[in-house]
Amino acid sequence: MELVVPRCRSLTDLFSQAASSDLEVLADLITDNGKGRVALDSGVKAIILKRREKGDLKSIPDVLEAEIRAFGGNSWANLGRPEGVDYKEVVIDVAKKLDGKPFANDDIFALENIVITKAIDKYAPDGVKAMAAGGVALSDLLGHIVQGLVAASGVVTGVVASAGVTGVAEVIGTRVATVLFPPLALAGVGLAAFQAAGPAFRITIPAVLQVAKIRRTRFDADFSAYTEGLRACL
Amino acid sequence: MPVTVDALWRALPDLPDVLARIRSGDYTLHGGVIRHAAGTGKGGQIVGHLKFPSDAFQAQESIQRLQSVVQEGLGSLQGGISQLQQSMNVLQGLQVANLALSGLNLAVSAAGFVIVCKKLDKVSAQIQAQSQGIAQTLHLVGEAHERSLLGDEAKFRSLLLSAKQFCEQGDVEHLKFLIPTFHQEYQFTKLVLERHAPIAGSNIGSFGEIVLLQDRLINMGLMLSHVQMSAGAPKYGQECLVGLADDISALNKRRFEALSGDRDVASQITIDHFSNVTSFLERGKKIVPALSYEADLIELEIAHPGELKRAPESKEILVLAG
Numbered sequence: 001m002e003l004v005v006p007r008c009r010s011l012t013d014l015f016s017q018a019a020s021s022d023l024e025v026l027a028d029l030i031t032d033n034g035k036g037r038v039a040l041d042s043g044v045k046a047i048i049l050k051r052r053e054k055g056d057l058k059s060i061p062d063v064l065e066a067e068i069r070a071f072g073g074n075s076w077a078n079l080g081r082p083e084g085v086d087y088k089e090v091v092i093d094v095a096k097k098l099d100g101k102p103f104a105n106d107d108i109f110a111l112e113n114i115v116i117t118k119a120i121d122k123y124a125p126d127g128v129k130a131m132a133a134g135g136v137a138l139s140d141l142l143g144h145i146v147q148g149l150v151a152a153s154g155v156v157t158g159v160v161a162s163a164g165v166t167g168v169a170e171v172i173g174t175r176v177a178t179v180l181f182p183p184l185a186l187a188g189v190g191l192a193a194f195q196a197a198g199p200a201f202r203i204t205i206p207a208v209l210q211v212a213k214i215r216r217t218r219f220d221a222d223f224s225a226y227t228e229g230l231r232a233c234l
Numbered sequence: 235m236p237v238t239v240d241a242l243w244r245a246l247p248d249l250p251d252v253l254a255r256i257r258s259g260d261y262t263l264h265g266g267v268i269r270h271a272a273g274t275g276k277g278g279q280i281v282g283h284l285k286f287p288s289d290a291f292q293a294q295e296s297i298q299r300l301q302s303v304v305q306e307g308l309g310s311l312q313g314g315i316s317q318l319q320q321s322m323n324v325l326q327g328l329q330v331a332n333l334a335l336s337g338l339n340l341a342v343s344a345a346g347f348v349i350v351c352k353k354l355d356k357v358s359a360q361i362q363a364q365s366q367g368i369a370q371t372l373h374l375v376g377e378a379h380e381r382s383l384l385g386d387e388a389k390f391r392s393l394l395l396s397a398k399q400f401c402e403q404g405d406v407e408h409l410k411f412l413i414p415t416f417h418q419e420y421q422f423t424k425l426v427l428e429r430h431a432p433i434a435g436s437n438i439g440s441f442g443e444i445v446l447l448q449d450r451l452i453n454m455g456l457m458l459s460h461v462q463m464s465a466g467a468p469k470y471g472q473e474c475l476v477g478l479a480d481d482i483s484a485l486n487k488r489r490f491e492a493l494s495g496d497r498d499v500a501s502q503i504t505i506d507h508f509s510n511v512t513s514f515l516e517r518g519k520k521i522v523p524a525l526s527y528e529a530d531l532i533e534l535e536i537a538h539p540g541e542l543k544r545a546p547e548s549k550e551i552l553v554l555a556g
Binding site: 001002003004005006007109219223226227229230231232233234 | 486487490493494497500501502503504505506508511512515516518519
Protein backbone atom coordinates (compact mmCIF):
# COMPACT_ATOMS: atom_id res chain seq x y z
CA MET A 1 0.00 0.00 0.00
CA GLU A 2 1.46 3.30 -1.10
CA LEU A 3 1.49 5.98 1.58
CA VAL A 4 0.94 9.71 1.16
CA VAL A 5 3.65 10.75 3.62
CA PRO A 6 5.94 7.72 3.88
CA ARG A 7 8.44 7.54 6.73
CA CYS A 8 10.54 4.78 5.21
CA ARG A 9 11.21 5.55 1.58
CA SER A 10 13.98 3.45 0.05
CA LEU A 11 17.37 5.09 -0.35
CA THR A 12 17.11 5.04 -4.14
CA ASP A 13 13.76 6.78 -3.95
CA LEU A 14 15.16 9.40 -1.55
CA PHE A 15 18.34 10.00 -3.56
CA SER A 16 16.51 10.23 -6.88
CA GLN A 17 14.81 13.41 -5.71
CA ALA A 18 17.29 14.82 -3.21
CA ALA A 19 19.02 18.19 -3.51
CA SER A 20 22.41 18.09 -5.25
CA SER A 21 24.08 19.73 -2.27
CA ASP A 22 22.83 16.95 0.03
CA LEU A 23 24.01 14.22 -2.32
CA GLU A 24 27.39 15.89 -2.75
CA VAL A 25 27.97 15.43 0.97
CA LEU A 26 27.38 11.69 0.55
CA ALA A 27 29.59 11.58 -2.54
CA ASP A 28 32.40 13.33 -0.66
CA LEU A 29 32.00 10.91 2.20
CA ILE A 30 32.02 7.83 -0.01
CA THR A 31 34.97 8.98 -2.13
CA ASP A 32 36.86 10.68 0.72
CA ASN A 33 36.56 14.02 -1.05
CA GLY A 34 37.59 12.46 -4.34
CA LYS A 35 40.80 10.91 -3.04
CA GLY A 36 39.34 7.43 -3.01
CA ARG A 37 39.26 4.72 -0.39
CA VAL A 38 40.69 1.26 -0.27
CA ALA A 39 37.22 -0.23 -0.05
CA LEU A 40 35.92 1.82 -2.98
CA ASP A 41 36.13 0.40 -6.50
CA SER A 42 37.97 2.84 -8.78
CA GLY A 43 35.30 2.51 -11.48
CA VAL A 44 32.55 3.37 -9.01
CA LYS A 45 34.59 6.28 -7.71
CA ALA A 46 34.98 7.60 -11.26
CA ILE A 47 31.22 7.38 -11.87
CA ILE A 48 30.42 9.20 -8.65
CA LEU A 49 32.97 11.95 -9.26
CA LYS A 50 31.81 12.47 -12.83
CA ARG A 51 28.15 12.81 -11.79
CA ARG A 52 29.14 15.04 -8.92
CA GLU A 53 30.93 17.34 -11.30
CA LYS A 54 27.83 17.50 -13.51
CA GLY A 55 25.58 18.09 -10.50
CA ASP A 56 23.69 14.96 -11.47
CA LEU A 57 24.22 12.60 -8.55
CA LYS A 58 20.48 11.97 -8.35
CA SER A 59 20.78 9.96 -11.55
CA ILE A 60 22.84 7.27 -9.76
CA PRO A 61 20.79 6.64 -6.61
CA ASP A 62 21.45 2.90 -6.83
CA VAL A 63 25.23 3.41 -6.86
CA LEU A 64 25.15 5.65 -3.79
CA GLU A 65 22.82 3.27 -2.00
CA ALA A 66 25.01 0.25 -2.77
CA GLU A 67 28.12 2.01 -1.45
CA ILE A 68 26.47 3.02 1.81
CA ARG A 69 25.21 -0.53 2.32
CA ALA A 70 28.65 -1.89 1.42
CA PHE A 71 30.31 0.30 4.06
CA GLY A 72 27.68 -0.98 6.47
CA GLY A 73 28.82 -4.48 5.56
CA ASN A 74 32.31 -3.58 6.69
CA SER A 75 31.31 -2.48 10.17
CA TRP A 76 32.27 -4.70 13.08
CA ALA A 77 28.81 -6.17 13.53
CA ASN A 78 28.62 -7.07 9.86
CA LEU A 79 32.18 -8.14 9.32
CA GLY A 80 32.39 -10.74 6.61
CA ARG A 81 29.42 -9.40 4.62
CA PRO A 82 31.23 -7.29 2.04
CA GLU A 83 28.27 -7.47 -0.33
CA GLY A 84 26.51 -5.01 1.94
CA VAL A 85 23.60 -5.27 4.29
CA ASP A 86 20.06 -4.04 4.41
CA TYR A 87 20.08 -0.32 5.17
CA LYS A 88 17.97 -0.85 8.28
CA GLU A 89 20.74 -3.03 9.69
CA VAL A 90 23.24 -0.26 8.99
CA VAL A 91 21.08 2.18 10.94
CA ILE A 92 20.66 -0.26 13.84
CA ASP A 93 24.42 -0.77 13.99
CA VAL A 94 25.02 2.97 14.04
CA ALA A 95 22.32 3.54 16.67
CA LYS A 96 23.91 0.92 18.93
CA LYS A 97 27.37 2.29 18.27
CA LEU A 98 26.16 5.66 19.53
CA ASP A 99 24.78 3.97 22.68
CA GLY A 100 21.19 4.06 21.44
CA LYS A 101 18.74 1.35 22.40
CA PRO A 102 16.52 0.56 19.43
CA PHE A 103 13.34 -1.48 19.84
CA ALA A 104 12.64 -4.49 17.67
CA ASN A 105 9.65 -2.86 16.00
CA ASP A 106 11.27 0.53 15.35
CA ASP A 107 11.02 1.53 11.69
CA ILE A 108 13.88 3.25 9.87
CA PHE A 109 12.53 6.70 10.70
CA ALA A 110 12.42 5.90 14.41
CA LEU A 111 15.89 4.33 14.27
CA GLU A 112 17.23 7.43 12.56
CA ASN A 113 15.65 9.54 15.28
CA ILE A 114 17.70 7.61 17.82
CA VAL A 115 20.84 8.20 15.77
CA ILE A 116 20.04 11.91 15.47
CA THR A 117 19.42 12.32 19.19
CA LYS A 118 22.57 10.46 20.16
CA ALA A 119 24.68 12.23 17.56
CA ILE A 120 23.57 15.67 18.72
CA ASP A 121 24.23 14.57 22.28
CA LYS A 122 27.75 13.41 21.42
CA TYR A 123 28.89 15.80 18.73
CA ALA A 124 26.93 19.01 19.29
CA PRO A 125 25.39 19.03 22.77
CA ASP A 126 24.72 22.75 22.49
CA GLY A 127 22.61 22.03 19.43
CA VAL A 128 19.53 21.09 21.45
CA LYS A 129 19.60 24.43 23.22
CA ALA A 130 20.13 26.22 19.93
CA MET A 131 17.17 24.39 18.38
CA ALA A 132 14.99 25.05 21.41
CA ALA A 133 15.82 28.73 21.13
CA GLY A 134 14.57 28.58 17.57
CA GLY A 135 17.78 29.82 16.04
CA VAL A 136 18.73 26.55 14.35
CA ALA A 137 16.63 24.11 12.33
CA LEU A 138 17.21 20.39 12.76
CA SER A 139 18.33 20.00 9.14
CA ASP A 140 20.91 22.79 9.57
CA LEU A 141 22.19 21.25 12.78
CA LEU A 142 22.45 17.84 11.12
CA GLY A 143 24.24 19.42 8.18
CA HIS A 144 26.68 21.03 10.60
CA ILE A 145 27.38 17.77 12.40
CA VAL A 146 27.73 15.76 9.20
CA GLN A 147 30.05 18.36 7.73
CA GLY A 148 32.28 18.02 10.77
CA LEU A 149 32.18 14.22 10.73
CA VAL A 150 32.92 14.04 7.00
CA ALA A 151 35.92 16.28 7.56
CA ALA A 152 36.96 14.13 10.51
CA SER A 153 36.66 10.91 8.55
CA GLY A 154 39.05 12.39 5.96
CA VAL A 155 41.72 14.00 8.12
CA VAL A 156 42.01 11.39 10.81
CA THR A 157 44.98 9.47 9.55
CA GLY A 158 47.42 12.34 9.13
CA VAL A 159 46.36 14.43 12.09
CA VAL A 160 46.11 11.62 14.60
CA ALA A 161 49.67 10.62 13.76
CA SER A 162 50.96 14.08 14.48
CA ALA A 163 48.62 15.65 17.03
CA GLY A 164 46.48 12.97 18.72
CA VAL A 165 42.70 13.09 19.11
CA THR A 166 42.61 16.46 20.88
CA GLY A 167 44.47 17.89 17.96
CA VAL A 168 41.96 16.29 15.60
CA ALA A 169 39.11 18.00 17.35
CA GLU A 170 40.86 21.34 17.13
CA VAL A 171 41.64 20.92 13.47
CA ILE A 172 38.08 19.91 12.68
CA GLY A 173 36.57 22.54 14.90
CA THR A 174 38.51 25.15 12.98
CA ARG A 175 37.50 23.67 9.66
CA VAL A 176 33.77 23.37 10.19
CA ALA A 177 32.91 26.25 12.47
CA THR A 178 30.73 28.42 10.26
CA VAL A 179 29.05 31.75 10.64
CA LEU A 180 25.75 29.89 10.67
CA PHE A 181 26.47 28.42 14.07
CA PRO A 182 28.58 30.86 16.02
CA PRO A 183 27.55 29.39 19.39
CA LEU A 184 28.07 25.81 18.28
CA ALA A 185 31.24 23.87 17.90
CA LEU A 186 31.59 20.16 17.47
CA ALA A 187 32.34 18.61 20.81
CA GLY A 188 35.96 17.56 21.08
CA VAL A 189 35.21 14.59 23.32
CA GLY A 190 32.58 13.30 20.93
CA LEU A 191 34.88 13.68 17.99
CA ALA A 192 37.62 11.81 19.78
CA ALA A 193 35.18 8.95 20.29
CA PHE A 194 34.23 9.22 16.63
CA GLN A 195 37.86 8.77 15.63
CA ALA A 196 38.04 5.64 17.71
CA ALA A 197 34.85 4.22 16.20
CA GLY A 198 36.54 2.23 13.45
CA PRO A 199 36.86 2.96 9.76
CA ALA A 200 33.46 1.67 8.67
CA PHE A 201 31.58 3.62 11.34
CA ARG A 202 33.52 6.77 10.48
CA ILE A 203 31.64 6.52 7.21
CA THR A 204 28.33 5.00 8.25
CA ILE A 205 27.67 7.39 11.16
CA PRO A 206 27.79 10.55 9.01
CA ALA A 207 26.15 8.66 6.12
CA VAL A 208 23.16 7.65 8.24
CA LEU A 209 22.88 11.19 9.59
CA GLN A 210 22.99 12.61 6.08
CA VAL A 211 20.38 10.11 4.87
CA ALA A 212 18.25 11.04 7.88
CA LYS A 213 18.57 14.69 6.88
CA ILE A 214 17.57 13.89 3.29
CA ARG A 215 14.69 11.72 4.50
CA ARG A 216 13.34 14.48 6.74
CA THR A 217 13.57 17.03 3.97
CA ARG A 218 11.53 14.70 1.75
CA PHE A 219 9.14 13.88 4.58
CA ASP A 220 8.56 17.59 5.15
CA ALA A 221 7.91 18.08 1.43
CA ASP A 222 5.48 15.14 1.37
CA PHE A 223 3.74 16.44 4.47
CA SER A 224 3.50 19.89 2.98
CA ALA A 225 1.91 18.48 -0.20
CA TYR A 226 -0.47 16.43 1.95
CA THR A 227 -1.47 19.53 3.93
CA GLU A 228 -2.01 21.54 0.76
CA GLY A 229 -4.15 18.71 -0.61
CA LEU A 230 -6.32 18.92 2.49
CA ARG A 231 -6.41 22.73 2.45
CA ALA A 232 -7.75 22.67 -1.10
CA CYS A 233 -10.83 20.87 0.23
CA LEU A 234 -11.76 23.66 2.62
CA MET B 235 -41.21 35.22 -25.29
CA PRO B 236 -42.62 32.10 -23.68
CA VAL B 237 -43.46 32.76 -20.08
CA THR B 238 -44.31 30.49 -17.23
CA VAL B 239 -47.79 30.20 -15.76
CA ASP B 240 -47.16 33.00 -13.36
CA ALA B 241 -45.94 36.16 -15.05
CA LEU B 242 -43.27 36.77 -12.40
CA TRP B 243 -41.36 33.57 -13.00
CA ARG B 244 -39.26 33.32 -16.14
CA ALA B 245 -37.22 30.46 -17.50
CA LEU B 246 -33.58 31.54 -17.40
CA PRO B 247 -32.83 30.61 -21.03
CA ASP B 248 -35.56 33.09 -22.00
CA LEU B 249 -33.71 35.93 -20.35
CA PRO B 250 -30.80 36.53 -22.73
CA ASP B 251 -29.92 39.82 -21.07
CA VAL B 252 -29.50 38.13 -17.68
CA LEU B 253 -27.45 35.34 -19.25
CA ALA B 254 -25.27 37.86 -21.07
CA ARG B 255 -24.62 39.72 -17.85
CA ILE B 256 -23.73 36.52 -16.01
CA ARG B 257 -21.39 35.70 -18.88
CA SER B 258 -19.80 39.15 -18.74
CA GLY B 259 -19.37 38.98 -14.96
CA ASP B 260 -21.79 41.88 -14.26
CA TYR B 261 -24.00 39.45 -12.37
CA THR B 262 -22.84 36.63 -10.13
CA LEU B 263 -24.53 33.59 -8.66
CA HIS B 264 -24.82 33.20 -4.91
CA GLY B 265 -26.65 30.08 -3.83
CA GLY B 266 -30.21 30.64 -4.98
CA VAL B 267 -29.94 34.25 -6.10
CA ILE B 268 -28.41 36.31 -8.89
CA ARG B 269 -26.70 39.44 -7.62
CA HIS B 270 -25.02 42.46 -9.10
CA ALA B 271 -21.28 41.77 -9.01
CA ALA B 272 -19.03 43.65 -6.64
CA GLY B 273 -17.68 46.85 -8.16
CA THR B 274 -20.62 47.40 -10.51
CA GLY B 275 -22.21 50.19 -8.50
CA LYS B 276 -25.02 48.00 -7.22
CA GLY B 277 -22.69 45.33 -5.89
CA GLY B 278 -24.54 42.70 -3.85
CA GLN B 279 -28.07 43.80 -4.77
CA ILE B 280 -30.41 40.99 -5.74
CA VAL B 281 -31.32 40.76 -9.42
CA GLY B 282 -33.53 37.73 -9.07
CA HIS B 283 -34.17 34.48 -7.22
CA LEU B 284 -33.44 31.13 -8.83
CA LYS B 285 -35.38 27.93 -8.59
CA PHE B 286 -33.83 24.81 -10.03
CA PRO B 287 -35.96 21.95 -11.34
CA SER B 288 -37.03 19.60 -8.56
CA ASP B 289 -36.21 16.55 -10.64
CA ALA B 290 -32.57 15.71 -9.93
CA PHE B 291 -31.81 14.72 -13.53
CA GLN B 292 -33.35 17.86 -14.97
CA ALA B 293 -31.59 19.97 -12.33
CA GLN B 294 -28.31 18.40 -13.42
CA GLU B 295 -28.93 19.22 -17.07
CA SER B 296 -29.97 22.79 -16.33
CA ILE B 297 -26.85 23.34 -14.20
CA GLN B 298 -24.66 22.01 -16.97
CA ARG B 299 -26.31 24.32 -19.50
CA LEU B 300 -25.76 27.30 -17.22
CA GLN B 301 -22.18 26.18 -16.62
CA SER B 302 -21.58 26.25 -20.37
CA VAL B 303 -22.84 29.82 -20.48
CA VAL B 304 -20.55 30.88 -17.64
CA GLN B 305 -17.68 28.94 -19.20
CA GLU B 306 -18.02 31.03 -22.36
CA GLY B 307 -17.52 34.12 -20.23
CA LEU B 308 -14.45 32.61 -18.61
CA GLY B 309 -13.00 32.05 -22.06
CA SER B 310 -13.44 35.66 -23.12
CA LEU B 311 -11.62 38.72 -21.87
CA GLN B 312 -14.71 40.64 -20.90
CA GLY B 313 -16.03 40.77 -17.40
CA GLY B 314 -14.39 40.10 -14.06
CA ILE B 315 -12.77 36.70 -14.13
CA SER B 316 -12.98 36.34 -10.35
CA GLN B 317 -16.74 36.97 -10.38
CA LEU B 318 -17.20 34.45 -13.18
CA GLN B 319 -15.08 31.96 -11.31
CA GLN B 320 -17.24 32.45 -8.25
CA SER B 321 -20.38 31.71 -10.26
CA MET B 322 -18.69 28.65 -11.73
CA ASN B 323 -17.76 27.44 -8.25
CA VAL B 324 -21.34 27.85 -7.08
CA LEU B 325 -22.58 25.83 -10.04
CA GLN B 326 -20.01 23.11 -9.50
CA GLY B 327 -21.03 22.95 -5.87
CA LEU B 328 -24.67 22.67 -6.84
CA GLN B 329 -23.83 19.96 -9.34
CA VAL B 330 -22.00 17.87 -6.76
CA ALA B 331 -24.64 18.50 -4.14
CA ASN B 332 -27.40 17.59 -6.55
CA LEU B 333 -25.72 14.27 -7.20
CA ALA B 334 -25.07 13.67 -3.52
CA LEU B 335 -28.48 14.74 -2.28
CA SER B 336 -30.59 13.47 -5.23
CA GLY B 337 -32.19 16.85 -5.75
CA LEU B 338 -31.82 20.52 -4.93
CA ASN B 339 -35.21 21.44 -3.52
CA LEU B 340 -35.24 18.92 -0.72
CA ALA B 341 -36.16 21.34 2.03
CA VAL B 342 -39.03 22.97 0.19
CA SER B 343 -40.74 20.26 -1.83
CA ALA B 344 -42.90 17.34 -0.80
CA ALA B 345 -40.90 15.03 -3.10
CA GLY B 346 -37.71 16.20 -1.40
CA PHE B 347 -39.11 15.28 1.96
CA VAL B 348 -39.76 11.72 0.83
CA ILE B 349 -36.27 11.48 -0.67
CA VAL B 350 -34.66 12.69 2.56
CA CYS B 351 -36.81 10.29 4.58
CA LYS B 352 -35.63 7.35 2.50
CA LYS B 353 -32.00 8.46 2.58
CA LEU B 354 -32.10 8.93 6.32
CA ASP B 355 -33.61 5.52 6.80
CA LYS B 356 -30.91 3.97 4.62
CA VAL B 357 -28.12 5.84 6.40
CA SER B 358 -29.63 4.89 9.71
CA ALA B 359 -29.72 1.22 8.76
CA GLN B 360 -26.06 1.39 7.72
CA ILE B 361 -25.09 2.99 11.01
CA GLN B 362 -27.06 0.38 12.87
CA ALA B 363 -25.42 -2.45 10.93
CA GLN B 364 -21.98 -1.02 11.59
CA SER B 365 -22.49 -0.46 15.28
CA GLN B 366 -23.85 -3.99 15.70
CA GLY B 367 -20.89 -5.33 13.78
CA ILE B 368 -18.44 -3.41 15.92
CA ALA B 369 -20.14 -4.57 19.11
CA GLN B 370 -20.09 -8.19 18.03
CA THR B 371 -16.52 -8.07 16.83
CA LEU B 372 -14.98 -6.31 19.79
CA HIS B 373 -17.29 -7.60 22.52
CA LEU B 374 -17.11 -4.13 23.95
CA VAL B 375 -20.74 -3.77 24.80
CA GLY B 376 -23.02 -5.99 26.75
CA GLU B 377 -26.56 -6.96 25.93
CA ALA B 378 -28.01 -4.01 27.83
CA HIS B 379 -26.00 -1.59 25.74
CA GLU B 380 -27.08 -3.32 22.56
CA ARG B 381 -30.72 -3.05 23.64
CA SER B 382 -30.13 0.63 24.26
CA LEU B 383 -28.66 1.05 20.77
CA LEU B 384 -31.64 -0.70 19.23
CA GLY B 385 -33.99 1.41 21.35
CA ASP B 386 -32.35 4.62 20.12
CA GLU B 387 -32.62 3.42 16.55
CA ALA B 388 -36.28 2.51 17.00
CA LYS B 389 -37.03 5.99 18.39
CA PHE B 390 -35.25 7.57 15.47
CA ARG B 391 -37.16 5.55 12.89
CA SER B 392 -40.41 6.22 14.71
CA LEU B 393 -39.65 9.93 14.51
CA LEU B 394 -39.11 9.72 10.75
CA LEU B 395 -42.28 7.77 10.14
CA SER B 396 -44.34 10.12 12.32
CA ALA B 397 -42.93 13.21 10.62
CA LYS B 398 -43.65 11.73 7.21
CA GLN B 399 -47.23 10.95 8.19
CA PHE B 400 -47.92 14.35 9.79
CA CYS B 401 -46.41 16.18 6.84
CA GLU B 402 -48.47 14.25 4.33
CA GLN B 403 -51.64 14.80 6.36
CA GLY B 404 -50.83 18.46 6.94
CA ASP B 405 -51.11 17.87 10.66
CA VAL B 406 -49.23 20.97 11.74
CA GLU B 407 -49.96 20.66 15.46
CA HIS B 408 -48.46 17.19 15.76
CA LEU B 409 -45.54 18.19 13.57
CA LYS B 410 -44.65 20.99 15.96
CA PHE B 411 -44.40 18.48 18.79
CA LEU B 412 -41.75 16.58 16.84
CA ILE B 413 -39.44 19.56 16.44
CA PRO B 414 -37.62 19.19 19.82
CA THR B 415 -36.93 15.53 19.06
CA PHE B 416 -35.57 16.44 15.65
CA HIS B 417 -33.32 19.02 17.28
CA GLN B 418 -32.15 16.43 19.78
CA GLU B 419 -31.28 13.93 17.05
CA TYR B 420 -29.50 16.59 15.02
CA GLN B 421 -27.53 17.87 17.99
CA PHE B 422 -26.60 14.36 19.09
CA THR B 423 -25.20 13.54 15.66
CA LYS B 424 -23.41 16.89 15.54
CA LEU B 425 -21.86 16.33 18.99
CA VAL B 426 -20.54 12.93 17.97
CA LEU B 427 -19.01 14.42 14.84
CA GLU B 428 -17.58 17.34 16.80
CA ARG B 429 -15.97 14.97 19.24
CA HIS B 430 -14.24 13.05 16.46
CA ALA B 431 -13.30 15.96 14.20
CA PRO B 432 -10.33 17.29 16.24
CA ILE B 433 -8.77 13.83 16.60
CA ALA B 434 -6.62 13.05 13.58
CA GLY B 435 -6.54 9.31 14.21
CA SER B 436 -10.29 9.21 14.61
CA ASN B 437 -10.81 10.87 11.23
CA ILE B 438 -8.91 8.00 9.69
CA GLY B 439 -9.74 5.03 11.94
CA SER B 440 -13.47 5.77 12.10
CA PHE B 441 -13.74 7.24 8.62
CA GLY B 442 -16.61 5.00 7.47
CA GLU B 443 -18.72 5.84 10.52
CA ILE B 444 -17.94 9.55 10.20
CA VAL B 445 -19.07 9.59 6.57
CA LEU B 446 -22.33 7.92 7.54
CA LEU B 447 -22.92 10.23 10.47
CA GLN B 448 -22.28 13.31 8.37
CA ASP B 449 -24.75 12.04 5.79
CA ARG B 450 -27.18 11.60 8.62
CA LEU B 451 -26.48 15.12 9.89
CA ILE B 452 -27.08 16.63 6.45
CA ASN B 453 -30.31 14.74 5.93
CA MET B 454 -31.46 15.47 9.46
CA GLY B 455 -30.83 19.17 8.84
CA LEU B 456 -32.82 19.07 5.62
CA MET B 457 -35.59 17.13 7.33
CA LEU B 458 -35.74 19.55 10.25
CA SER B 459 -35.88 22.47 7.86
CA HIS B 460 -38.73 20.80 6.01
CA VAL B 461 -40.64 20.14 9.19
CA GLN B 462 -40.18 23.78 10.25
CA MET B 463 -41.50 24.90 6.87
CA SER B 464 -44.44 22.53 7.09
CA ALA B 465 -45.15 23.72 10.62
CA GLY B 466 -45.40 27.27 9.32
CA ALA B 467 -42.02 28.50 10.60
CA PRO B 468 -39.96 29.25 7.47
CA LYS B 469 -37.64 31.55 9.43
CA TYR B 470 -36.54 28.59 11.55
CA GLY B 471 -36.44 26.39 8.47
CA GLN B 472 -33.98 28.82 6.95
CA GLU B 473 -31.96 28.95 10.16
CA CYS B 474 -31.66 25.16 10.11
CA LEU B 475 -30.07 25.26 6.69
CA VAL B 476 -27.75 28.14 7.47
CA GLY B 477 -26.77 26.34 10.68
CA LEU B 478 -26.20 23.10 8.81
CA ALA B 479 -23.94 24.85 6.28
CA ASP B 480 -22.00 26.46 9.14
CA ASP B 481 -21.72 23.12 10.96
CA ILE B 482 -20.37 21.34 7.88
CA SER B 483 -17.83 24.10 7.27
CA ALA B 484 -16.76 24.12 10.92
CA LEU B 485 -16.39 20.33 11.02
CA ASN B 486 -14.28 20.40 7.85
CA LYS B 487 -12.08 23.11 9.34
CA ARG B 488 -11.52 21.11 12.52
CA ARG B 489 -10.73 17.98 10.53
CA PHE B 490 -8.23 19.91 8.46
CA GLU B 491 -6.55 21.31 11.58
CA ALA B 492 -6.39 17.86 13.16
CA LEU B 493 -5.12 16.04 10.09
CA SER B 494 -2.60 18.70 9.14
CA GLY B 495 -1.28 18.87 12.68
CA ASP B 496 -0.46 15.22 13.23
CA ARG B 497 2.53 13.90 11.30
CA ASP B 498 2.31 10.43 12.78
CA VAL B 499 -1.21 9.93 11.51
CA ALA B 500 -0.31 11.50 8.16
CA SER B 501 2.48 8.97 7.74
CA GLN B 502 0.01 6.09 8.07
CA ILE B 503 -2.50 7.25 5.45
CA THR B 504 -2.50 5.37 2.18
CA ILE B 505 -3.02 7.18 -1.12
CA ASP B 506 -6.40 5.48 -1.56
CA HIS B 507 -7.54 6.49 1.90
CA PHE B 508 -6.31 10.04 1.40
CA SER B 509 -8.31 10.21 -1.79
CA ASN B 510 -11.41 9.11 0.14
CA VAL B 511 -10.76 11.68 2.86
CA THR B 512 -10.27 14.57 0.42
CA SER B 513 -13.37 13.52 -1.55
CA PHE B 514 -15.35 13.53 1.69
CA LEU B 515 -14.05 16.97 2.69
CA GLU B 516 -14.73 18.31 -0.80
CA ARG B 517 -18.24 16.91 -0.74
CA GLY B 518 -18.81 18.82 2.49
CA LYS B 519 -17.38 21.97 0.96
CA LYS B 520 -19.47 21.68 -2.19
CA ILE B 521 -22.68 20.96 -0.39
CA VAL B 522 -22.56 24.37 1.26
CA PRO B 523 -23.65 26.31 -1.87
CA ALA B 524 -26.60 23.92 -2.24
CA LEU B 525 -27.63 24.60 1.34
CA SER B 526 -27.19 28.28 0.70
CA TYR B 527 -29.43 27.90 -2.36
CA GLU B 528 -32.11 26.18 -0.27
CA ALA B 529 -31.85 28.87 2.41
CA ASP B 530 -32.27 31.54 -0.28
CA LEU B 531 -35.39 29.77 -1.54
CA ILE B 532 -36.85 29.90 1.94
CA GLU B 533 -35.82 33.55 2.21
CA LEU B 534 -37.93 34.10 -0.89
CA GLU B 535 -40.82 32.35 0.82
CA ILE B 536 -40.41 34.58 3.87
CA ALA B 537 -40.32 37.74 1.73
CA HIS B 538 -43.09 36.64 -0.65
CA PRO B 539 -45.27 34.07 1.16
CA GLY B 540 -46.80 31.55 -1.18
CA GLU B 541 -44.54 32.54 -4.09
CA LEU B 542 -42.72 29.21 -4.09
CA LYS B 543 -45.96 27.30 -4.39
CA ARG B 544 -46.92 29.45 -7.37
CA ALA B 545 -43.66 28.63 -9.11
CA PRO B 546 -44.51 26.15 -11.83
CA GLU B 547 -42.59 22.94 -12.35
CA SER B 548 -40.18 23.45 -15.18
CA LYS B 549 -37.29 21.70 -16.84
CA GLU B 550 -35.46 25.01 -16.83
CA ILE B 551 -34.02 27.16 -14.08
CA LEU B 552 -36.63 29.74 -13.18
CA VAL B 553 -35.92 33.33 -12.26
CA LEU B 554 -38.09 35.53 -10.09
CA ALA B 555 -37.18 39.20 -10.54
CA GLY B 556 -35.97 40.71 -7.28
